[in-house]
Amino acid sequence: MKREQWGSRTGFILAAVGSAVGLGNIWRFPYMAYENGGGAFFIPYLFAMLTAGIPFMILEFTLGHKYRSGAPKTLKALNNRFEWLGWFQVMISAIIAFYYVVVIAWAISYAYFAFTQAWGEDSNGFFFGEFLGLADGSAPSNLGGLQWHLLLPLCLAWAASFFATYRGVKGGIEKVNKVLMPLLFVMVLLLIGRIVFLPGALNGINWLLEPDFSKIWDLKVWSAAYGQIFFTLSVGFAIMLSYASYLPEKSDINNNAFMTVLMNCGFSMLAGIMIFGALGYMANAQDKELTEVVSSGVGLAFVTLPTAINLLPAPGVMGPLFFLALVFAGISSHISISEAVTTGLMDKLGWSRQKTATIFCSTGLVVSLLFITQGGLLLLDLVDYFINNIALLGSCLLELLLVGWLCRLEDFRGHANRLSEFTIGAWWTICIRFVSIGILVVILFNNILGAFRENYGGYSNNEVTFIGWGMIALMLVVAIIINASSKKETTV
Structure with missing residues (x-):
């Protein structure tokens, strides 16, 4: 059967950018820049983009285009013994799809709440108590009851990904991203255009951009910059391999990779200006220091910014x-994550x-119900930590070792x-074979050491062992079993 293809180069780039531009660009990058030297952070960040982000993106676009397959089949083509790594990457995507969609469901709910600021004056109490139902005794292993009001937005989020993946590359994914991506950029620019004129907003932006060059010599800052690049670009867990496998025969791989990475990083900068402008205004309105209001992650999106929205002129607009921008960023990423799994399964x-x-998508919807329980946020937090900090970075490292040292990179x-x-x-060969691998070894070693030294988030030993490490061990076992069964099929 003839493989599908993207309808246009623009469609492919917008889909690749849509995958890379996600919730982390909006709530993770600004805080990371602020914490790691402000404007000075952009030096290691740009260096990481040039020596790791762009080379890795070129590599995945090349592999996907050359082998015309998702991750398992591509890695099997590189080395018959490494199909398991492709399935490990597909499972990373599947697990991320199961919980990432829940955050999109929260954003859909908050887009509705935002018309009337239904979260009231106590946005913290509303989010954790009334909205998520997080109660004393809630834990990743003690989930409690379903939060039924989250079921409809969860179904809507899954429906968007189902529509795009069901309709195919050209008729679904490309069409959806051609609408979502321009709208997302326009909405963020509109928000920035309004926020920068608010009192205190420029002070907030200045906090973000003011360089602290003393941080340049801190290895943790460089580690954070490289970590952010690997997190944000959707490399190393089957997505870009899948997307590139649908490229036409004649495709400008190097240009496409540069444009995808630059647009993603450019969006991160815009998000930083938007977020810190809003935080600067909020600090000014409440007569506080910016350091007292700044935060990251779900706390920034669903606690701090609703408080800021209460203070904004025309909060109902x-x-x-803002929350629609979160929804669009989340859905475009979730579609790509779902497509990575879909492509791998179709190929196999x-x-x-x-x-x-x-x-x-129907299996995913059922599994996602775990994360809309009373303890769902805690389960999501623990699973996300181990997937992003251990499994994903480990997968990136193994892929680079395989391609960089066991294959002919020059080909x-x-x-x-x-x-x-x-x-x-x-320079590309050096970056893949030495720079990216060296940095990943350092980051992954520190993450594993940190995970063993202290239980993440204060969770119990049993929860960290069975849910965190146990999940990674199970993924590896399943991947190896699939690899072994494939070898039997080829020998029969």
């Missing part, structure tokens, strides 16, 4: 705009796209260069 099982999308460089307007030289 600005609030829904020979199912039709419609059957695969239906089975995965892939030649493949990309033959198709591209400008060529990449020895």
Whole structure:
């Protein structure tokens, strides 16, 4: 059966950018920049983009285009013994899909609440108590009852991904991203255009951009910059391999990779200006220091910013705009995560796209119910920590080791260069083989050491062992079993 293709280069780039631009750009990057030297952080960040982000993106676009397959089949083509790594990456995507969609469901709910500021004056109590139902005794292993008001937004979020993956690359994913991505950028620019004129907003932006060059010599800052690049670009867990496998024969790989990475990083900068402008205004309105109001993660999006929205002029317009931006950023990423799993399963099982999308999305909806329970936030937090800080970075490292040291990198460089307007030289090989691998070894070693030294989030030993480490061990076992069964199939 002939493989699907993107309808246009613009469609592919918008889909790739849509995958990379996610909730982390809005709530993780600004705080990370602020915490790691402000404007000075952009030096290691840009260095990480040039030496890790762009080279890794070129690599995944090249592999996907060359082998015309999702992660398992591509890694099997590289080395028959490494199909398991492809399935490990697919499972990372599947697990992220199961919990990431819940945060989109929260954002959908808050887009509705924002018209009337239904969270009231105590946005903290509303979010954790009334909205999530987090109670004393809630734990990742003690989930409690379902929060039924979250079921409809959860179904809507899954429906968006189902529609896109069911309709296919050209008729679904491309069309959806051609609408979502321009709208997302327009909404963020509109919000910035209004926020920067508010009293105190420029002070907040100045807090973000003012460089503290003393931080440049701190290895933790460089580690944070590289970590953010790996987190944000959707590399190393099956997504970009899947997307690139649908590229037409003649595709400018190097240019596409540069544009995708630059647009993603540019959006992160815009998000930083938007968030810190709002926080600066909030600090000014409440007569507080910015350090007293700044935060990151779900606390920033669902506690701090609702408080800021209460203080904004025309909150019934600005609030829904902000949460719709979160919804659009989340959905475009979730579609790509779902597609990574769908592509891997289609390649392996020979199912039709419609059957695969239906089975995965309906299974995903059922599994996601775990995360809309009273203890769902805590389960999400623990699973997300181990997936992002251990499994994902480990997967990136293993892929780079395989391609960089067990394959002929020059062949892939030649493949990309033959198709591209400008060529990449020895710097690309050095970045893949030495720089990215070296940095990942340091970050992953520190993360594993940290996870063993102290239980993340204060969770119990049993929860960390069985839910965190146990999940990674189970993923590895399942991946290896699939790999072994594939070898039997080829020998029979």
